[in-house]
Amino acid sequence: MSVTSDDRSRAVLRGVMDADDxxxxxxxxxxxxxxxxxxxxxxxxxAIVVLAVTGYFIGSPLPSMPGEASxxxxxxxxxxxxxxxxYVLAIGFLCRILWTFFGNRHSRQIFYLPVWSGTWxxxxxxxxxxxxxxxxxxxxxxxxxxLAHVAMFLMFTLFTAFMIVTGFALYSEGAGIDxxxxxxxxxxxxxxxxxxxxHTLHHLGMWVIVVFAVIHIYAAIREDIMSRQTMISTMISGxxxxxxxxxx
Amino acid sequence: MAAATETFYEVxxxxxxxxxxxxxxxxxxxxxxxxxxxxxxxMAEALETKPRTPxxxxxxxxxxxxxxxxxxxxxxxxxxxxxxxxxxDYDDTIMAAAGHQAEAILEETKQKYKGQYILAVEGNPxxxxxxxxxxxxxxxxxxxxxxxxxxxMAIIAWGACASWGCVQAAKPxxxxxxxxxxxxxxxxxxxVPGCPPIAEVMTGVVTYITTFGRLPELDRQGRPKxxxxxxxxxxxxxxxHFDAGQFVESWDDxxxxxxxCLYKMGCKGPTTYNACSTTRWNGGVSFPIQSxxxxxxxxxxxxxDKGSFYDRLTTITQFGVExxxxxxGGAVAGVVGAAVAVHxxxxxxxxxxxxxTEKTDx
Numbered sequence: 001m002s003v004t005s006d007d008r009s010r011a012v013l014r015g016v017m018d019a020d021d022x023x024x025x026x027x028x029x030x031x032x033x034x035x036x037x038x039x040x041x042x043x044x045x046x047a048i049v050v051l052a053v054t055g056y057f058i059g060s061p062l063p064s065m066p067g068e069a070s071x072x073x074x075x076x077x078x079x080x081x082x083x084x085x086x087y088v089l090a091i092g093f094l095c096r097i098l099w100t101f102f103g104n105r106h107s108r109q110i111f112y113l114p115v116w117s118g119t120w121x122x123x124x125x126x127x128x129x130x131x132x133x134x135x136x137x138x139x140x141x142x143x144x145x146x147l148a149h150v151a152m153f154l155m156f157t158l159f160t161a162f163m164i165v166t167g168f169a170l171y172s173e174g175a176g177i178d179x180x181x182x183x184x185x186x187x188x189x190x191x192x193x194x195x196x197x198x199h200t201l202h203h204l205g206m207w208v209i210v211v212f213a214v215i216h217i218y219a220a221i222r223e224d225i226m227s228r229q230t231m232i233s234t235m236i237s238g239x240x241x242x243x244x245x246x247x248x
Numbered sequence: 249m250a251a252a253t254e255t256f257y258e259v260x261x262x263x264x265x266x267x268x269x270x271x272x273x274x275x276x277x278x279x280x281x282x283x284x285x286x287x288x289x290x291m292a293e294a295l296e297t298k299p300r301t302p303x304x305x306x307x308x309x310x311x312x313x314x315x316x317x318x319x320x321x322x323x324x325x326x327x328x329x330x331x332x333x334x335x336x337d338y339d340d341t342i343m344a345a346a347g348h349q350a351e352a353i354l355e356e357t358k359q360k361y362k363g364q365y366i367l368a369v370e371g372n373p374x375x376x377x378x379x380x381x382x383x384x385x386x387x388x389x390x391x392x393x394x395x396x397x398x399x400x401m402a403i404i405a406w407g408a409c410a411s412w413g414c415v416q417a418a419k420p421x422x423x424x425x426x427x428x429x430x431x432x433x434x435x436x437x438x439x440v441p442g443c444p445p446i447a448e449v450m451t452g453v454v455t456y457i458t459t460f461g462r463l464p465e466l467d468r469q470g471r472p473k474x475x476x477x478x479x480x481x482x483x484x485x486x487x488x489h490f491d492a493g494q495f496v497e498s499w500d501d502x503x504x505x506x507x508x509c510l511y512k513m514g515c516k517g518p519t520t521y522n523a524c525s526t527t528r529w530n531g532g533v534s535f536p537i538q539s540x541x542x543x544x545x546x547x548x549x550x551x552x553d554k555g556s557f558y559d560r561l562t563t564i565t566q567f568g569v570e571x572x573x574x575x576x577g578g579a580v581a582g583v584v585g586a587a588v589a590v591h592x593x594x595x596x597x598x599x600x601x602x603x604x605t606e607k608t609d610x
Contacts, residue, residue, distance in 0.1 A: 074493030193549035200562040207577025
């Protein structure tokens with residue numbers, strides 16, 4: 001494409017130009033994820049990694065430490081890391097819920113499913129077809145696409161809440177019957193009188209989050225390459241860039 | 249039955265015990281229950297003035313291990329409990345009377361001590377076939393239980409059977425054995441789980457109720473807080489080895505000989521609420537973990553149905569095969585991972601072999 005005066009004026013306006021003096025016409029950019037959402041996302045991701053790894057080693061401990069018990073505190077440190085990361089996750093989740101009252105409308109998306117919207121259901125179908133290689137290209141979405149929205153809500157939001165509740169219930173076993181954790185989350189043991197069941201559910205929940213992470217990371221990378229919009233950088237800068245200006 | 253109106257104090261004085269020993273006993277019992285010095289005086293006062301509480305001890309579907317445990321109580325000695333503290337008016341397993349003579353006591357207690365007697369239940373009623381799987385005195389046990397529960401002050405559910413159902417309620421539970429609190433809804437019920445419960449816990453609960461005339465403080469599950477508020481794990485003498493990460497890896501290994509933590513051998517201490525690691529058994533001699541075997545969680549709900557006693561992770565049977573959380577979760581994660589890899593490959597192939605997409609950029 002040759003450089004026209006029109007392009008030049010636009011380039012000046014946008015301030016984008018490459019080495020060959022070609023004007024780059026980019027798609028529009030929309031500010032989607034505000035800073036608190038982004039900070040929460042990465043802090044939460046880190047907490048989940050720590051929680052999953054330490055949680056696994058609490059269920060299946062590492063080989064025995066040699067020497068005297070007084071020289072070691074390995075399980076203690078692993079459990080401490082798990083509980084600390086658990087607090088980061090729980091407090092982060094609470095702050096994230098609070099942010100929905102102050103943030104933009106995208107900050108509320110992962111907390112509900114618009115099941116009443118026909119467009120949304122059609123969008124899920126369309127996205128499914130895209131993932132089954134039946135569509136040439138996906139639609140553009142400012143927030144999560146409908147299929148991602150479902151995965152977010154069911155596998156992330158609900159399961160995080162589930163893990164927080166069961167996690168604190170299990171924590172209350174050590175904290176004691178009079179602790180605030182027991183007062184707030186002890187009701188879990190009304191439904192599961194044997195806490196062994198809660199351990200099992202919490203353990204299965206870990207695997208759900210692992211499965212979610214696998215899908216989440218794959219979908220983010222794939223869509224970053226294949227779709228018509230940015231994915232990964234959006235969670236870093238908050239800006240969603242579109243690669244074309246076509247509608248739909 | 250006249251003896252039942254005698255007070256505890258009168259009984260022991262008659263047996264030749266001095267007042268000094270009596271006060272000592274009150275102090276010791278108060279201390280063992282974790283109560284303050286004032287409680288000892290209250291206890292003495294109660295035992296001096298109150299008539300002994302009649303106790304009716306019934307047996308449903310059970311193995312009598314609760315009775316076996318109870319009669320081995322050392323502090324207080326069970327002879328003191330049975331002969332002096334309470335008035336054990338009926339216990340078909342150990343009483344001298346039999347047949348109609350024995351059953352008549354139930355009727356008499358019901359009338360004479362309406363709302364004042366304690367109904368101690370060992371075992372549970374099976375509900376299938378109208379309760380025909382457990383016949384006691386010619387009637388289904390469930391009918392006898394409901395009948396005696398009507399006028400009881402409170403019910404003690406002895407052991408895992410009465411509290412949770414235990415082995416007879418394990419899957420598939422053909423007789424539909426049902427814990428007491430699912431059958432009797434309108435009476436205060438205290439659960440004293442364990443298979444069996446610790447002897448001193450049993451006599452401790454009885455002492456508390458006869459002394460204060462009310463149930464001790466119960467937790468969410470209906471168990472007395474003073475014995476069931478902490479896990480075996482919380483007070484286990486091997487806990488430092490757990491925190492250090494020192495485990496028995498297999499039976500008879502070096503760790504086992506050194507008394508390391510039995511967590512990896514499937515010890516259920518971290519999910520079991522009981523007093524074993526503090527009170528211990530047989531007069532404080534030992535308890536399972538001290539003897540080198542993990543806790544099997546016998547005082548917990550449905551402990552028969554959680555898979556092996558030697559696995560940490562519960563067996564999950566909902567998927568038709570017996571697996572634990574790691575096997576199920578790992579398999580799912582593996583399948584999803586493989587699906588993602590295949591999908592990524594398909595995407596790459598499609599992108600490389602497909603028509604070059606029209607670029608709309610400049």
